[in-house]
Amino acid sequence: MKETFPKAVGGITLESPLILAPMAGVTIPPLRLFFRKLGAAATHTEMVSCAGLMRSNTKSGNMLEICHKEEPVILQLFAGDTKTLLTAAEKAMSEAPGRFAALGINMACPMPKVLKKGAGSRLLEDPEKATSMVKSLKELGAPVWVKTRIYSERGFSMTASFCEKLLSAGADNVCVHGRTPSQRYAGVANRQSVFDLAETFPDMISASGDVFTPQEALDYLEKRCVSVFIARGALKDPFIFPQTLAALGFSVDNRLLCPSIGLQISLLVELGDHIAEMASPRLAEILIKRLLSGMFKSIPGIAELRRDCACLHGWNALRDLMSGCEHYFERRDMLCRPT
Ligand SMILES: Cc1cc2nc3c(=O)[nH]c(=O)nc-3n(C[C@H](O)[C@H](O)[C@H](O)COP(=O)(O)O)c2cc1C
Numbered sequence: 001m002k003e004t005f006p007k008a009v010g011g012i013t014l015e016s017p018l019i020l021a022p023m024a025g026v027t028i029p030p031l032r033l034f035f036r037k038l039g040a041a042a043t044h045t046e047m048v049s050c051a052g053l054m055r056s057n058t059k060s061g062n063m064l065e066i067c068h069k070e071e072p073v074i075l076q077l078f079a080g081d082t083k084t085l086l087t088a089a090e091k092a093m094s095e096a097p098g099r100f101a102a103l104g105i106n107m108a109c110p111m112p113k114v115l116k117k118g119a120g121s122r123l124l125e126d127p128e129k130a131t132s133m134v135k136s137l138k139e140l141g142a143p144v145w146v147k148t149r150i151y152s153e154r155g156f157s158m159t160a161s162f163c164e165k166l167l168s169a170g171a172d173n174v175c176v177h178g179r180t181p182s183q184r185y186a187g188v189a190n191r192q193s194v195f196d197l198a199e200t201f202p203d204m205i206s207a208s209g210d211v212f213t214p215q216e217a218l219d220y221l222e223k224r225c226v227s228v229f230i231a232r233g234a235l236k237d238p239f240i241f242p243q244t245l246a247a248l249g250f251s252v253d254n255r256l257l258c259p260s261i262g263l264q265i266s267l268l269v270e271l272g273d274h275i276a277e278m279a280s281p282r283l284a285e286i287l288i289k290r291l292l293s294g295m296f297k298s299i300p301g302i303a304e305l306r307r308d309c310a311c312l313h314g315w316n317a318l319r320d321l322m323s324g325c326e327h328y329f330e331r332r333d334m335l336c337r338p339t
């Protein structure tokens with residue numbers, strides 16, 4: 001696998017096939033940079049409301065920010081109609097020329113507030129609108145990436161026909177999450193339908209869904225998916241990126257393969273500081289607590305640290321506790337601070 005990279009995937013030159021998936025409320029610039037440093041070859045913005053961009057809504061506008069050295073970033077947009085999508089994308093491109101490696105269209109979100117606008121996975125019900133969105137974004141010259149879901153557990157042909165229409169309209173990459181919109185995040189992702197799509201459309205299909213271990217990423221890649229988007233698995237264990245890269249034959253800093261608790265904590269503190277500075281201390285507290293709650297499973301002492309962190313309020317208090325957490329661990333060697 002390593003030998004074939006760097007390579008052009010969906011019009012973007014990628015160092016590897018591992019991509020941080022879009023996550024609303026999570027994939028803000030400091031977090032994206034954190035995952036880039038851990039080995040994500042590209043990342044996504046949160047889904048950005050085109051209507052919000054058109055109204056010059058501050059929250060939507062702020063989502064166009066990126067950090068130094070975090071490229072390539074895919075700007076994911078959502079809209080219920082082609083005109084709003086195109087105008088907002090034009091606005092984003094003119095305000096931030098060259099900032100984004102590709103324009104993404106969200107045709108996957110199953111949340112009611114997105115569906116009622118005719119956006120997200122609602123577009124599966126209107127392939128004509130979906131294809132007109134792709135065609136119109138292609139006019140802007142940037143690669144167009146679509147993220148979508150499967151129609152139904154058994155209806156492979158409908159999903160294949162939808163993907164075929166998107167690709168004929170010019171989509172450079174279609175990422176398929178193997179759940180139906182009504183499943184939301186329940187049940188298990190239907191990997192076989194994603195494998196079948198990847199076989200039907202070689203080099204054009206990326207995979208999303210239930211990647212919690214390196215092997216689960218490898219399975220998608222072995223079945224010819226051109227890249228793998230990782231979402232919840234990255235929040236549970238950010239080191240899934242270096243570990244999967246190593247499994248694919250890429251050379252990886254050894255410290256990231258079996259990271260000491262000390263290294264993990266210091267990276268989290270650095271990340272929290274960056275979030276506090278670029279976004280807000282409140283968001284730093286929320287996101288670092290979220291990462292802490294999934295990481296460091298089965299390590300003596302971690303349950304107490306996690307419990308005490310959960311009771312604290314404010315990033316500074318959390319930061320202080322994490323920075324002086326040595327006494328939580330019986331085996332000090334597990335902490336060995338990074339050099
Ligand atoms: C907190 C959260 C926010 C998400 N936000 C988005 C989003 O903005 N756009 C999108 O296309 N998918 C979004 N997703 C879906 C993920 O990108 C991904 O497709 C899904 O979680 C399945 O992959 P996983 O099993 O690796 O988590 C989100 C998922 C989570 C957990």
